[in-house]
Amino acid sequence: MVFQLVFQVIFLFCSLNPFLAEAQSITKGGCKERCGNITIPYPFGMETGCYLEERFRIDCNSSSIPTLDINGTSLEVKDISVDTANNIQVNFPIIFQNCSSKTSSRDSLVVNLEDTPFSFSTENRFIAVGCNNLALLSRNEATVGGCMSICNVSSSDASANGTICNGINCCETTIPSGLDFFNATLQVVGDKVKDGCKYAYLVDQNWFNLRLDNNISVIDMDYVPVVLNWRIDLGLYENMTLNGSAYRVTNLTSSGTSRCSQNSTFLRCSCSSGFQGNPYIPDGCQDINECQSSPNNNTICSWDLICQNLYGGHQCVKLEIKKSRVKMVGLGFGVGFGVLVLLICSWWLYKVIKKSRNEKRKKMFFERNGGLLLQEQLSSGEVNVEKIKLFGSKELDKATDHYNVNRTLGQGGQGTVYKGMLADGKIIAVKKSKVLDEDNLRQFINEVVILSQINHRNVVKLFGCCLETEVPLLVYEFIPNGTLCQFLHDSNEEFPLTWEMRLRIATEVSGALSYLHSAASIPIFHRDIKSTNILLDEKYRAKVADFGTSKSVTIDQTRVTTLVLGTFGYLDPEYFQTSQLTAKSDVYSFGVVLAELLTGQKPISSMRSEEENRSLVTYFIVSMEENHLFDILDPQVTMQGKKEDVMMVAMLAKRCLSMKGRERPTMKEVAMVLEGIQKSYGTQKSQHMIIPQEIEYDPNGFMEGLWDLASSDTTGSSSDSRLASSLDRKPLLINIK
Structure with missing residues (x-):
């Protein structure tokens, strides 16, 4: 028992020896x-x-x-x-240009280490990132290094971030030995230069290789670590040791614990192999050996080493304690198992504490984001619970790949929308709000409840929400083909919007708004109708989106209205007098969308002269009154649309754009007129009508007839037949032969 205790004490000394050396x-x-x-x-x-x-x-x-x-x-x-290599790692700046994440541009860097004890280590690498980016290192107008990264439009963001520096969007090169001065610059090469962020930097190669393990993105940094070699000025050092102001390394030559190299100018020292510490102070290098293997395969612990640490290097008698290998393995296994159990318990305790904190945070966020109010709505029995889903934060985090920037679908004043995929394969769009006004939680929850119950093929479906995060998350169905605005105003020669598609989109949007105004269980006014809020699905069917659900709603017994203030160019002019947005405000905004569909022009455009008027509404109405409508129409409309059909839609848009709300039709009337035009267009197209070039008609009388018909209370096939009959009586239409 005593023998085992003595052995364990000596074994403990041997085990602690490295720590004693480090403590030096x-x-x-x-x-x-x-x-x-x-x-x-x-x-x-x-x-x-x-x-x-x-x-x-x-x-x-x-x-x-x-x-x-x-x-x-x-x-x-x-x-x-100081012990094995005379290096110092410092932070050096990055040079960059045309980078949106940077507030300024720094496309050159001059570094001067001349007349100092420092120079750049060859452990560094010079990295250049970007498309057609030529980064150079020069000294006294002579190039000493550099590389060029070429473009590859199909390369991933990982390559652009320097994950693989193979010359495509990222390149690297070595630097010459002893470099103490350089001027780093960026140059753009190539006839057609791809726009994008370009940057370059000198960096410690080891840090650069390990940065991915630490999830470090270089473009988000202003500085990166660089390795400098340092050395001691030999002449200055000798003068300082003579007057006693500096330690003297033993005769400036190699000793048993350290070794030094020198030339006529500089001195460098390091600890010998098997030693660790500081060779520039007396006895600074300490033996780090613990135990050695003896010829008879037993373990021998060096007592001399322990004495050296305890008694300042005095010679001691070596004590050899022999133990069978089996018992040593057993002891090592016992100690190792104990440490492993301790680590496992610590890890388990850490996970439990972390999980408990996460659960408390989720509960706090759930209550702060109106979760209790939503539960109150669900338990009241007035809401169809099956149509509302409360998503978990982990589920949405996994679905969006931790809200990866590459999954971003769009950004706006209220938040960012990400593309995601649920575990069942369903593709979704997750809207992450920027902020939530805690004073309007009840209104926010009311809007989530009501909009999740909207069931219309031309309204983007709200699947549910997540309230466990710092800001609420709204989950919608994913619409793949972007917005109507993109197809109208961004040149797309490969897939232009035809007249038939424009007429169908207008009919679908008007039907959705008519449903929201009059057919939904509680009337809903959108109040922000515009081409960017009309999405197109895989079959280019219209989907009305963005009801401002990240803001607030007002709820009473008769109607629900979102408090979105609208968008300039689409905003009802009566709003500036009454500060109120009504159902007729949606009609006005829809009239602007109709004008966009007809002309292909933006609501507010600097491309139009002041004489033509910057406002599309004024420009459109004036052109109609002066009989110049067909001069401003989109070529797709003039080439493909029948003149009488185009004039009917134009007159409808003009009525929707009336300055006074009471003079505008309802969305139900608008939808009926567009449906009638679309049916007439389909009939004419299927029977190959012969259309005369010049047609006389009375637009005011025609439109009044349509309003009278649309405002009638008849429905179903009877209504359709009356509409067709009314249209047949008007001189604008052509009899089918």
């Missing part, structure tokens, strides 16, 4: 050792008398960030090595 001070006696989490070894120091010379002085500011001044430039110190 590597600073000058009586000097401060650390700044923040960085150890400052001699010949560096932070206080007068603690560093070899002024150029090795480290400043430790109030934030405990160590900095080194080199030729007037202050560089943040990340690490200092």
Whole structure:
């Protein structure tokens, strides 16, 4: 028992030996050792008398960030090595241009380490990222290094971030040995230059290779770590040792624990193999060996090593304690198993505490985001619970790949929309709000409840929401083909919007708004109808979107209205007098969309002259009154649409754009007129009508007839037949032969 106890004590000393070596001070006696989490070894120091010379002085500011001044430039110190390599790692700036994440441009950098103890290590690499980006290192107008990254439009963002520097969107090169001055610049090459962010930087190769494991994106940084070699000026060092102001390395030659190399100018030292510490202070290098294997395969612990640590290097008698290998393995297994159990328990405890904190945060967010109000609505029995789903934060986080920027569908004033895929394969759009007014939680929840019950083929479906996150998340069906605005105003020669598609989209949107105004269980006014809020699905069918559900709603016994203030160019002119948006406000905004569909022009455009009027509404109405309508129509409309059909839609748009709301039709009337035109267009197309070039008609009389018919209470086939009969009586239409 005593023998085993003695063995364990000696084994403990042997095990602690590396820690004793590491505990050996590597600073000058009586000097401060650390700044923040960085150890400052001699010949560096932070206080007068603690560093070899002024150029090795480290400043430790109030934030405990160590900095080194080199030729007037202050560089943040990340690490200092003295035992095996004389290196110091510091932060150096990145040069960049045309980068949206940067507030300014810095496309060149001059670094001067001349007349200092420092030079750039060959452990660094010069990296250039971007399309057709030529990055050069020059010295005295002579190029000493550089590389060029070429374009590849199919490359991923990973390549552009420098994940694989193979010359496509990212390249790297070495630097010459002993480099102490360079001028780094960026140049754009190629006849057709792809726009995009370009940047370059000198960086520690080891850090660059490991940055992916630490999930570090270089473009988000202003500085990266660079390795500098440092050395001691031999002449200055000898003068300082003569007057006693510096430690003297033993005869400036190799000893048993350290070795030094020198030339006529500089001195460098390092610890010998098997030793660790600081070779620039007396007895700074310590033996790090623990135990050795004896010829008879038993374990021998060096007692000399323990004595050296305990008694300052005095010679001691070696004590050999032999133990069978089986028992040693058993002891090692026991200790290892105990450590493993401790680690597993610590990990389990950490997970339990983390899970508990996450659950508390989710509960706090759920209550703050109106979860209790929503539960109150669901438990009241007035809401169809099956149509509302409360998504979990983990489910949506996984569906959007942790809200990856590559999944972004669009951004607006209220939040960002991400594309996601649920576990069952369903594609969704997740809207992440920027902020939520806590005073309007009840209105927000009311809108979620009501809009989730809308069931119309031309309204984007709200699947549900997530209230467990810092801001609410709304989950919609995914609409793949973007917005009507993109197809109207962004040139797309491969797939232009035909007259038939424009007429169908207008009919579908008017039907959706008519449903919201009059057919829904509670009337809903959209109040922000515009071409960017009309989405197109895989068959280019219209879907009305964005009801402002991330804002607030007002609910009473008769109607629900969102409090979105509208968009300039689409906004009802009566709003400026009454500060109220009504159902007729949606009619006016829809009239602007009709004018967009007919002309292909934006509601407000600087391309039109002041004489033509910047406002599309005024430009459109004036052109109709002066009989110049067909001069401003989109070519797709004039080439493909029948003149009488185009004039009917134009007159309908003009009535919707009346300055006074009472003079505008209802959305139900608008939908009936467009449905009649679309049916007439389909009949004419199927029977190949012969259309005369010039047609006389009375537009005012015609439109009044349509309003009278649309406002009647008849429905079903009777209504359709009356509409067809009315249309047949008007001189605008052609009899089928």
